[in-house]
Structures are given as C-alpha cells and as structure tokens.
Amino acid sequence: MAKISKTSPLAPKGGFPKLPVINGVRFSTIAAGVKYADRSDVMLAQIDAGSSVAGAFTRSSTRSAPVLDCQSKLGRVEDDSKGFAFLVNSGNSNAFTGGAGVKAVEAITSATAQTMNLPASHIYTASTGVIGEPLPFEKITNALGELSESLAADRIEDAARAIMTTDTFPKGSSATCEIGGIEVTVAGIAKGSGMIAPDMATMLVYIFTDAKISQPGLQDMVSRLNEVTFNSITVDSDTSTSDSLLVAATGASGAEVEGNETFERTLGVVMKDLAHQVVRDGEGATKFVEIRVSGAINNIDARKVAMSIANSPLVKTAIAGEDPNWGRVVMAVGKSGVHADRDRLSIWFGDVLVAENGWVSPTYVESDAAAHMKGEDLAIRVDLGLGAGQSIVWTCDLTHGYIEINADYRS
C-alpha cells in the first residue's frame, strides 16, 4: 500500500481539537495486530443504558457484513436496562468475505456482548481496511478483556486514531448549545479520505451527545442532517461498501431535545465539520471546494447539477491547475441530465461573476477569477435561472497525489 504519510495541506490548523467529555460514554483502544504493527487498530465505545442510537449507512448494494448487521439492529432495544457498545477495527474491512464475513461479525458481537454483559443486538461493529481477506476476528475477541478494563471518558482522541486507515490526520469535532438552561454537548470522530475505496478509505463516523431524545426522534434528525452533510460530500464519486455513521444520545445532561431545532443545528455543526474534514483529507487533495447551485427547477435537480460538477474529472483537474475554467463547469451542467438553459446560466468563481446569459460576462476579467483559484478554500456557484431549487456539495481537486495513492502501487 502507498505510504503517503504527509498530513494533508488542508488539515485543520492546530491539530486534533480538544473534545469535551460526553457523560455516559467511555472509550478504549488497543493494538490488536489485525493488520498494522505498532499502532492501535481496535476501538471500543461503551454507552450507558437509557441512550438512543441512530445511524445511517452506505447505500451500496455490495454492503459489508458489519453494515448489514448494524442495519438490522438500528432502532431495536432488546433490554432497556442495558447500554450499547460500538466496536470498530481498522486494517481489514470484512467486506466481500462471503459466509466467513458473517461468521466473523457474529463472533465479534457475541464475544463483545458477553464481555460487556449486553444483548448482542446492542453491539454495533464496523470494519475498515483491506477487502476480500478473512478478518482474523480472534485477534479482536482476544483483546476484549483488556479493552473493557481500560475504558475511560477522556479517550475519544485515542478512538479517533485507532479507526484511521489511509487518513493523514485524525478527525474530531464538538459543539455545545443551551436547552432549557442546561448545556448540551455533542462530540464526534470520523475517519475517511474519500467516499471511497473499499480497500482503504471507508468513511466511519461516531458522534456522542449527552442530550435526551427518543431513538425515532434522533433518527429523524440524523437522517435529515446526513443528507446535507455526509451525503453532500464527494472525493472521487466512488462509494464504500462500509460507510457507517452512528450517533448516540446518552441523556446524561437531562436536557430534553425532542424535536428541538437548536439541538438539531448543533448536531448539524458537528456533522458538517466532520464531513468537511473527510474532504480535506481527500486523497491527494490540495483544494477544498464548495459547489453551490441555485435556480434549479427543484432541489433534486440542483443536487444532480452540483454532484455532476463536483465529480467531473475535468472540473477537478482544472481546480488542481488553479484554472478558472468555466467552460468545464458549463460542460458539467450540460451532462448532468437535468433541465438547463444555456442562455440563463450564471457562473461565479468566488465572488467573481464569470459567465451569464449564455456567454462570458462583459465584466469578467480572468485575472480576478485566477486570483480566487490560488486560494486553498474555493467556491464555485452556478445559478440555472429557472426556479428556486438549490443544493450545496463539497469536494476537492483531482491531482497527481490521487493517482500516486491509487495507481502507483500493487495492493
């Protein structure tokens, strides 16, 4: 596997943020030797009884065994006097491993259930790493004793590091809000450096809060927010077989947030920040790009246009080359398959109006747009001039670094 260990130039300055403790959640990690030597590769999160767990998963039709298992459990509470556990390993994705993959999930969940004294249906696992190789699950089950004895509330950064694969930096984020005079805290971690390949860069996200909310209420918020955060990013248009997002609300703060918009916004801040960090760690990325589409007939059309621009290799290579190549944006609008009128299109790079009314803008001076393209955080805006539909997606550029990581080695 490629050794691209240099931290992404787009990584948040200042390193991993100081994350607050979430009451009701404890973490531990261990170097179990699943694949990597000399680093932690399994993380356990213990979540207290009375918590709600919501989530979202890859829509791939070739989903991994752990994803299928998690999906079957979501929303079920077998024993409400019992909490939950998340167990995640890196180094092996247990994807496309046939019947052996299902058995490995069963072995890990039942051993974790026994060690933690929880029903197996309260155990959510995930695996990320190489695909098609049998998961050496005994290495994980043998480590459970030590994992369960070293749980601590302040070890979330260790957890963020244990789930990394080709990530160049660990990803964490937090936010707080006040609900009925009580401070509510949200903190989460993620891994992923693309949408992305099953053998390397699956996206996994774990978020925790001390807010009090029912499972359906939390699931509702998570599903809605997921669309405008993790489902609105793309590195290379490729979708992992293992992408998993889990959100646990322990209720330890006592703040009731059922249907509360302030809480939903706060959760959304953490989800968006983590989603952006995944793009900022996109394989080979040197530019972070917000694509904002407005004026479509509806939001679905706007999303299609935004994704068509964000996934276009020609747009992404132009961005890498710091080239304000609006012609490629026009092309990407045209190929998106949605209704567009060439003569109503307007395109901006940053604040610079580049094209309008089917041609280059009379006020356009290329050096203005070129100056914007030299930045690290870019914005491309397209207005279709047809309706009120809008969408925002985030992506990165396509560089030699992407080719190096994905082509210049034999797996």
Add this chain to the structure above:
Amino acid sequence: MAKISKTSPLAPKGGFPKLPVINGVRFSTIAAGVKYADRSDVMLAQIDAGSSVAGAFTRSSTRSAPVLDCQSKLGRVEDDSKGFAFLVNSGNSNAFTGGAGVKAVEAITSATAQTMNLPASHIYTASTGVIGEPLPFEKITNALGELSESLAADRIEDAARAIMTTDTFPKGSSATCEIGGIEVTVAGIAKGSGMIAPDMATMLVYIFTDAKISQPGLQDMVSRLNEVTFNSITVDSDTSTSDSLLVAATGASGAEVEGNETFERTLGVVMKDLAHQVVRDGEGATKFVEIRVSGAINNIDARKVAMSIANSPLVKTAIAGEDPNWGRVVMAVGKSGVHADRDRLSIWFGDVLVAENGWVSPTYVESDAAAHMKGEDLAIRVDLGLGAGQSIVWTCDLTHGYIEINADYRS
C-alpha cells in the same frame, strides 16, 4: 494549452489506414488560421445529390450552436436535386458563445450554401476547440472559395487531420461487404481523445458509404449502432457540448441496402473501430479496457453497472497501476444503484476467474490476474448472476498523463 504531442501508446500500429474512395464524396482542407498556425483547420466534404444523411449528437443540455443547427436539419431535404456539404473547423468550438454563436453558424452555413450552390438546410457544420470565445467566422467564409476549388475524392486523410485538436493521431477506418453482387464500401474519420472536455476533445465522426438507402432507413441503423459503439465508450465520464456523428450514403454503388443486416454489420464495424480509436487516444491512456457485464436483470441495469465500473476513478487508477484490484470492481458494482447480490457476483480479469459467490475464487492465483493486467488490451468481465441482461463498454485507464493534460496548464 498542454503540448502532449507524443502519439498515444495505444494508437493502431501502422499509422493511418489506406481508406478507399467513396464515390459521390469529395474533400478539401485549408489552413484558415482559426486558432492554430501552420496546420489545416477547416475541412469541407461535398456529397452528391440523392444522398441520405443520418446522424447522432450529444445529449448535453448545453449543446453548442452548430449542434442545435444540425439537429434542426437532420432528415430534411429541401431540394432533392441538390447534394449536401459538411463544413468543420478545429481551434474554436463556438460553444457557449451566446447570440454571437448562432450568428456565426448562420454566416458560415449561408456562405457555404452560396459557394456550393446548395440550400442552407443542406449544410451541416461543426466546430471543435476552445469554448466561450467568439468564432472568427470570416476566416472560414473567406476560405470557402479555395476550399470549393480543391475538392478531391482521395483527400479523406487530409480531412481526418484538419479536424484534430488534442488528438495524438488521426483516426480512420473502412470496411466493405457485398450486397446483391455489388461491393459496398464504408469509410469514416473521427477526432476526439475523450468523451470529453468542451475546450479540447469533442468527438466528431464523419462516415461515408456508396450504399443506397433512405434517410429514415439509414437513421434507424445509425441510431441503433450508435448505442453500442460511440455511446458505449467513456474516457472520463465527461460529455462534450459538441459531439456529432454524421453518416452520408451516396447510393453511387447502386446497391440497395434498406434494412440489410449485412450492411448494418459493416457500418457497425467502422463505427466500432472509430469508437475504439477515440478511447485509444484517451487523454493519458496507457491501457484499453473492455468491460463486459452479463447476468443483470435487464440490459439497462447491465449498462449502468458497466458504466459505473468504466467511470470509477478507483478502478481506472488500479488498471493504470496494473493491479487486479477486484475489490474496486465490487465497489463499482455496489455504487451503480442497480439490483445486485454480493453473493452471486463473479468477476474475471481476462480469462482469470477472480471472485465468485461473494468471495475470492478458491482457484484464484493473483499472479495470473497480475499477468493479464500487464497487457495493453485488457478485459474485465462481471456476471451478476441474476438474469440475461448484458452490456459491453470500452474505456481506458486514469494516469498521471490525464492530470498533466488537464491540470498542469492554465487555459
């Protein structure tokens, strides 16, 4: 613009083929200085009265002015005592040029009509090159006199060269068949090195035959064959605003081919060969890849899976790295959005069965697949194990060369 003048390693050995004369068609070219210095950049093809003209065009919603003009003319014969003319320039695509673009097309078609003594509706134009810049159409109209005086039946190779932009080799193909004891000939030319960018690599195809066939009959064949040839190739998933295919049947051989399957097959051979040549000139390509999908519920699903594999950056970079990374193929099947059952998938690299029944095949030895990947012409086959749907598409790998051509310059 990038200067990548080295001929693609995948170019047909032996250079441009010797193409037969098609009775009823004459060509001329000229260096009109539309953009390039020191090379021909306009080609004129004169087609005799009594010919049928069929075609297919880009489905982009931001189509160029010449494409819209051609589409409005296809199938119309204003005066059946008159022939047709194709006029094509390289260096400027006249795409996204607003009202000025429409006026340029009108100016060129009416001047060509006058020079050639044809109705304007019998003139088909195309433009390929930089977008968003006004087409200096006077350079073209001023050259029409000289173009019309130098028409010759044996100048098709000159025509192939005049329409090139970033192509690294001119593309030509021919085939013959016998219909009712008469030899029928098909010869064509193409340009394009991707699906591809509006500012550089639009695909243009012109095919000529001396067969006798009605316009609707020819259009029917062209539309059908287009789906399994030019619409079955992809270099980078990006679609030009100017892609155009025109086929002219002069009838000069006297062979009646209405609904004739032998003729359709022969026309298909030329179309497929030209389509493959476009992929072989794909920007940065070092591998030509046939993706064959079978066992889908229907052909539409099979096409979606094949295109998902062919357009996956992770599959394409794995091919560039000569890595038989079947995990990425599984991922691409999964993200295609069609019904697939992980446990029924089979995958071959060349003749090597790599995966079956949801896991790596017990007979698989990686060195066998790795040996196949070292070749220049590769085959990836996927069977979904669900039904009889099938599809074949052709693509190339994604290499540093693609990034160099598209990122490492400012337009």
